Amino acid sequence: xxxxxxxxxxxxxxxxxxxxxxxxxxxxxxxxxxxxxxxxxxxxxxxxxxxxxxxxxxxxxxxxxxxxxxxxxxxxxxxxxxxxxxxxxxxxxxxxxxxxxxxxxxxxxxxxxxxxxxxxxxxxxxxxxxxxxxxxxxxxxxxxxxxxxxxxxxxxxxxxxxxxxxxxxxxxxxxxxxxxxxxxxxxxxxxxxxxxxxxxxxxxxxxxxxxxxxxxxxxxxxxxxxxxxxxxxxxxxxxxxxxxxxxxxxxxxxxxxxxxxxxxxxxxxxxxxxxxxxxxxxxxxxxxxxxxxxxxxx
Amino acid sequence: xxxxxxxxxxxxxxxxxxxxxxxxxxxxxxxxxxxxxxxxxxxxxxxxxxxxxxxxxxxxxxxxxxxxxxxxxxxxxxxxxxxxxxxxxxxxxxxxxxxxxxxxxxxxxxxxxxxxxxxxxxxxxxxxxxxxxxxxxxxxxxxxxxxxxxxxxxxxxxxxxxxxxxxxxxxxxxxxxxxxxxxxxxxxxxxxxxxxxxxxxxxxxxxxxxxxxxxxxxxxxxxxxxxxxxxxxxxxxxxxxxxxxxxx
Amino acid sequence: xxxxxxxxxxxxxxxxxxxxxxxxxxxxxxxxxxxxxxxxxxxxxxxxxxxxxxxxxxxxxxxxxxxxxxxxxxxxxxxxxxxxxxxxxxxxxxxxxxxxxxxxxxxxxxxxxxxxxxxxxxxxxxxxxxxxxxxxxxxxxxxxxxxxxxxxxxxxxxxxxxxxxxxxxxxxxxxxxxxxxxxxxxxxxxxxxxxxxxxxxxxxxxxxxxxxxxxxxxxxxxxxxxxxxxxxxxxxxxxxxxxxxxxxxxxxxxxxxxxxxxxxxxxxxxxxxxxxxxxxxxxxxxxxxxxxxxxxxxxxxxxxxxxxxxxxxxxxxxxxxxxxxxxxxx
Numbered sequence: 001x002x003x004x005x006x007x008x009x010x011x012x013x014x015x016x017x018x019x020x021x022x023x024x025x026x027x028x029x030x031x032x033x034x035x036x037x038x039x040x041x042x043x044x045x046x047x048x049x050x051x052x053x054x055x056x057x058x059x060x061x062x063x064x065x066x067x068x069x070x071x072x073x074x075x076x077x078x079x080x081x082x083x084x085x086x087x088x089x090x091x092x093x094x095x096x097x098x099x100x101x102x103x104x105x106x107x108x109x110x111x112x113x114x115x116x117x118x119x120x121x122x123x124x125x126x127x128x129x130x131x132x133x134x135x136x137x138x139x140x141x142x143x144x145x146x147x148x149x150x151x152x153x154x155x156x157x158x159x160x161x162x163x164x165x166x167x168x169x170x171x172x173x174x175x176x177x178x179x180x181x182x183x184x185x186x187x188x189x190x191x192x193x194x195x196x197x198x199x200x201x202x203x204x205x206x207x208x209x210x211x212x213x214x215x216x217x218x219x220x221x222x223x224x225x226x227x228x229x230x231x232x233x234x235x236x237x238x239x240x241x242x243x244x245x246x247x248x249x250x251x252x253x254x255x256x257x258x259x260x261x262x263x264x265x266x267x268x269x270x271x272x273x274x275x276x277x278x279x280x281x282x283x284x285x286x287x288x289x290x291x292x293x294x295x296x297x298x
Numbered sequence: 299x300x301x302x303x304x305x306x307x308x309x310x311x312x313x314x315x316x317x318x319x320x321x322x323x324x325x326x327x328x329x330x331x332x333x334x335x336x337x338x339x340x341x342x343x344x345x346x347x348x349x350x351x352x353x354x355x356x357x358x359x360x361x362x363x364x365x366x367x368x369x370x371x372x373x374x375x376x377x378x379x380x381x382x383x384x385x386x387x388x389x390x391x392x393x394x395x396x397x398x399x400x401x402x403x404x405x406x407x408x409x410x411x412x413x414x415x416x417x418x419x420x421x422x423x424x425x426x427x428x429x430x431x432x433x434x435x436x437x438x439x440x441x442x443x444x445x446x447x448x449x450x451x452x453x454x455x456x457x458x459x460x461x462x463x464x465x466x467x468x469x470x471x472x473x474x475x476x477x478x479x480x481x482x483x484x485x486x487x488x489x490x491x492x493x494x495x496x497x498x499x500x501x502x503x504x505x506x507x508x509x510x511x512x513x514x515x516x517x518x519x520x521x522x523x524x525x526x527x528x529x530x531x532x533x534x535x536x537x538x539x540x541x542x543x544x545x546x
Numbered sequence: 547x548x549x550x551x552x553x554x555x556x557x558x559x560x561x562x563x564x565x566x567x568x569x570x571x572x573x574x575x576x577x578x579x580x581x582x583x584x585x586x587x588x589x590x591x592x593x594x595x596x597x598x599x600x601x602x603x604x605x606x607x608x609x610x611x612x613x614x615x616x617x618x619x620x621x622x623x624x625x626x627x628x629x630x631x632x633x634x635x636x637x638x639x640x641x642x643x644x645x646x647x648x649x650x651x652x653x654x655x656x657x658x659x660x661x662x663x664x665x666x667x668x669x670x671x672x673x674x675x676x677x678x679x680x681x682x683x684x685x686x687x688x689x690x691x692x693x694x695x696x697x698x699x700x701x702x703x704x705x706x707x708x709x710x711x712x713x714x715x716x717x718x719x720x721x722x723x724x725x726x727x728x729x730x731x732x733x734x735x736x737x738x739x740x741x742x743x744x745x746x747x748x749x750x751x752x753x754x755x756x757x758x759x760x761x762x763x764x765x766x767x768x769x770x771x772x773x774x775x776x777x778x779x780x781x782x783x784x785x786x787x788x789x790x791x792x793x794x795x796x797x798x799x800x801x802x803x804x805x806x807x808x809x810x811x812x813x814x815x816x817x818x819x820x821x822x823x824x825x826x827x828x829x830x831x832x833x834x835x836x837x838x839x840x841x842x843x844x845x846x847x848x849x850x851x852x853x854x855x856x857x858x859x860x861x862x863x864x865x866x867x868x869x870x871x872x873x874x875x876x
Contacts, residue, residue: 094841104797104841107790111834118827171719231666238659272670279663283648286656375747383815387745389738392731400735403728404746410753413723416731461747 002141007260009140013149017211017248018158021229022236022248023163024207029245030180032091033099037106039208040230041113042083046075046209047119047225050216051128064130068217071131075213076206082206087198095197101203111225118223125220149238152214159207169246174199180243216225235278241288251291300363302465302497303348308357310343316342318354319521325497327464332487332508332529333501334542335518341501342384344518345467349381351375361465375404380463384470384501386454388442394453395438398425401460417510428456431490446454447474452483459490466491468500470506480504505533505543517542520538553719555561557590564708570704575703576775577815582710583771585811586717588795590764593721594757595801596730599657599735603665603870604799607638607762609784610668611769616686616779627689628634630770638766639759645840646755646762655742665784668838672781682782694773710771718804725804766794794833798840 025039028149050071052209057067067194086109178186179196186191196272212229219225236255255274262270281288301324310318317340325331333341346352348359350369359367361377369377390396399421403410410417410491429435432452442450451474458466471487472480482508491498502508508529515532517524521539525532532538567575587604594601614637615630624630649660673681688702689694691709696702724730733753736743740750773779782788791814797811817836819831 017655090838101841104837107794108834108841111830111837115828115831115834119831123827161810219698226785227785231662235663235666238663268671268674268676270670271673272667275663275666275670279660282652282656282660282663309775330698370744370746371741372747372749381745387739387742389735389742391738392734396731399728399736400743400748401746402730403732404743404748410729410732410748411727413727415726418728421728457742457746531792 001142002265005141006143007257009145009150009266010260010263011151011253011257012240012257013145014259015252016152018233018236018256019156019209019249019252020159020207020214021233022246022252023160024204024211024242025233026237026240026248027163027207027241028201028204029237030268031176032102032197033183034091034102034106035203035234035242036204037103038109038113038226039106039204039233040111040226040228041117042079042205042208042222043212043233044117044226045080045082045113046212047216047219047221048117048126048212049075049078049209050213051126051221052121054128054130054217058125058130064134067128068131068134071128071213071216072210075209077207083202083207084198086205087201089199092194092197095194110230113224114223117226119223123223127220129218130217146218148217155180155214159210160245171276172199174187206274229236232274235274238278238288239281241290244288244290247288247290300360301325302329302362303499304358304360304363305344305348305360306360308344308347308359309377310340310347310352311355316340316359316521318347321357321422321521321523323516323526324521325499327467327497329514330512330515331497331499331514332512333499333509333516333518334503334505334532334538335524336542339518339542340467340521341518343521345381345469345499345501347377348374349467363417375463377463379466379467379526380458380461380465381467382451382455382458382469382471384473386433386447386450388450388453388457390443391437393441394429394434394445394449395422395425397442397453398428398457398460401457402427405461424460428459428490429453431459431472432456432486448476448479448483451475452486455487456490462494463496465497465499468498470501472504473503480507481510510531553723555721556719560592560712560719563715564711567704567707567710567711570707571776572646572700572703573819575700575707577819578812579703579707579710579771580774581808581812581815582707582714583768583775584792584795584814585791586710586714586771586809587768588799588802589714589717589721589807590761590768591792592799592801592804592807593724593764594754594761595796596725596733596737597754597757598740599653599754599758601661601758601761601789601791602658602786602793603661603663603789604761604765605784605786605789606661606665606668607641608769608772608788608792609665609672609781610641611635611638611766611777612638612773612783613672613769614766615770615773616684619686620684625687625690626693627691627774628776630689631709631713634770634773635763635767638769639763641758642762642859643767646758647751647845650751650754650758662786662789665715665789669781669784669786672784679780681781683782685778685874688777689774698702706774707773713767714808717767718808722804729753729756729841775842794837814858 021043025036025160028034028036053074054067054070057070090109091102091105094105132146132148135151138147138150145262167177175191176196178191179193183193236251237248239254240249242252252276258273258277259270262273303325305321305323308318308321321344335341343352347354350366350371350373354367358365361379364373366377392503396416402421402424416464426435426438427476429438434449434452437445437449442453443474451471455468455471472483475483488511510528514527515529516526517532517538524541525535525538534545567578570578587608591601591604611634615634618624618633619630645664649657653743672678678684690696690705691705696705732743732748736750736753743750746844769783772783793812795807795810799806817832818829821832
């Protein structure tokens with residue numbers, strides 16, 4: 001039983017940051033209908049910026065809590081700005097062209113950001129562990145858990161609920177949903193679709209970057225981070241269903257649990273298990289676990 | 299002697315829509331049968347089921363007495379049923395001749411060649427000959443994307459003829475064809491098929507075409523057969539007038 | 547077909563290109579070898595793309611070829627370059643034979659995602675495998691050719707260059723013949739309208755599978771080349787960014803011309819080499835900007851794997867006056 005709980009808890013901890021990343025990716029796909037290959041790059045950017053914020057704060061002798069807040073705030077601002085500028089300045093030029101073109105544009109952005117991060121932060125691993133100790137340790141079922149890890153769970157749940165609430169219960173949210181379901185109709189009803197695009201993209205980037213910031217204290221920042229994260233979040237989004245918020249949650253939990261279970265039971269399977277599930281979903285239920293109702297175009 | 303096509307008790311529903319309701323019909327070899335009915339009456343669904351594109355909810359379909367209900371469009375084609383489409387299903391970027399050549403390759407029983415050029419082994423000759431039967435021989439090397447709707451319709455039909463089918467199903471063969479061209483089109487089709495004495499079933503909305511070319515008319519309504527007989531009788535039938543042709 | 551090179555002429559060009567390597571400096575030789583190998587794999591993607599399906603997971607066969615050859619080379623001391631290429635091709639082909647039929651019925655974005663997922667499955671398995679060296683991989687010895695051992699690195703490089711150029715050249719010739727063939731035409735038809743192909747009595751899935759296996763064979767052979775060039779194999783061969791690079795070359799090239807694939811691959815390698823030389827850690831940046839430039843200014847050169855390309859102009863001499871009766875040209 002303890003063993004089972006360990007796996008569940010580990011899985012949920014994993015799932016929490018995975019969910020936030022996947023949420024951003026799936027929202028951008030749902031609204032703009034593009035798969036943002038650079039999504040992982042924004043995660044990495046968030047992590048690196050957070051690291052810089054934390055180490056700068058620490059260098060000034062301020063406590064880790066300040067570093068924690070500083071990193072979240074700085075990432076939030078910078079990521080939103082970058083996302084907004086990127087959408088308005090670059091992506092917008094390619095709307096209306098074949099959807100493959102946008103895919104290639106995001107791939108180009110991914111390539112560019114890979115080197116930009118290397119140029120700014122170098123190729124050696126960077127650490128920013130000070131905030132990791134903020135929430136102490138917790139003993140549970142005979143094992144020690146770092147408080148910070150556990151705190152991620154309610155944070156991600158809150159984020160999920162906030163997004164769900166925002167989409168389903170606010171006017172702006174409903175407009176976004178309308179664009180997700182049927183863009184043509186929305187446009188013909190007066191919705192400023194381009195504005196929704198900008199907001200959705202910026203928000204997607206923000207989510208990715210925040211996830212990066214939140215995990216920064218527990219990982220090492222190095223090249224390759226973005227490519228690992230994008231493929232993982234892509235798998236989650238495919239499993240859950242492209243464009244579905246609930247799908248991102250279920251996908252993240254599934255992947256988190258699969259990972260945790262593998263680590264404890266069969267470590268060799270940890271990585272390929274996820275992609276096996278992805279392949280399985282694609283073969284037997286290609287629309288993902290949470291089917292998005294698409295209007296039948298006659 | 300077995301009828302060429304024997305359909306018994308065919309049912310098909312799409313949610314609340316009844317596309318086929320216990321459809322039963324037998325078509326003898328060599329007949330020219332026209333299917334008429336308003337949009338949504340079930341004519342195209344019928345063609346889709348006979349050609350294996352849709353699986354009926356229940357019922358049986360037999361070609362020359364042999365059950366073909368479980369076959370795919372490919373299987374059905376290999377057994378001798380070909381069809382043309384309401385909206386021409388062509389290979390737009392390829393030339394007219396290339397479209398026909400693909401159809402010719404489809405008749406091969408052995409594997410397609412990796413090395414023999416596409417237009418070799420008589421394939422191009424066959425393609426151009428078929429185009430010629432519809433008066434399209436000099437458009438052979440034009441990409442379909444440059445050709446008008448009426449021409450595309452003819453190419454679509456020509457492709458269906460390559461296999462020399464026993465049963466040819468034409469879905470609105472003259473729609474999209476200009477009024478002056480309609481008779482010429484149907485003349486060409488009948489003439490092209492004559493050597494093989496195939497059975498033709500054609501879906502039509504133009505009653506002039508129906509009365510001129512069909513020797514039997516089947517009227518559809520809500521997935522059921524409203525009337526079935528020779529053109530004169532069926533077209534004068536009051537129910538047919540009400541639900542299909544709209545009177546006068 | 548007009549303006550097409552006779553196969554004999556193409557073979558002569560290939561041989562000439564191989565011999566030309568004698569005059570090239572060593573660093574160009576390695577560059578050209580990598581370019582030829584990548585071109586081979588991209589060519590396979592182009593072959594498959596002509597059926598309307600783009601594989602984002604050729605890394606699967608690239609790695610299968612590489613690991614297959616590496617294991618056999620180390621186990622049985624098989625170092626002959628030509629043999630290794632053949633083994634790589636066979637490894638790729640066998641795997642393609644198994645997987646092809648399973649995924650041929652998926653189309654478009656799902657096909658692409660599935661190939662991606664499968665390549666990552668292999669990646670994941672390789673990274674965690676202790677037997678195969680995990681994420682570090684393992685090394686292999688120098689390749690030989692027909693019994694000859696090459697001690698001088700320049701000779702060794704030239705040998706590899708020649709083998710890769712000849713192999714890729716022959717594959718290019720084979721692809722050209724394929725594109726003009728009956729199978730080639732029907733493959734294009736599958737891309738345009740796979741339903742009609744079925745209605746005409748041909749199995750669209752079978753066509754896709756055949757092209758898929760060809761792509762797998764090419765990728766497996768490419769894996770052998772990469773192995774021989776680096777004398778090292780690791781899971782990165784199966785990683786999505788590796789697959790992505792091959793697709794990148796294929797997209798740059800388009801799906802009509804085999805020669806374009808070589809040009810695109812060479813361009814990629816030149817960009818990579820020069821940026822590594824002058825500004826380390828910038829080749830991806832340069833590539834990304836280059837890609838954006840091509841998308842913006844050469845739209846027909848991009849995405850023509852999916853975007854309908856204008857049909858090649860046939861002899862405009864036959865400009866027959868088209869009458870209303872024929873109903874042509876809107």
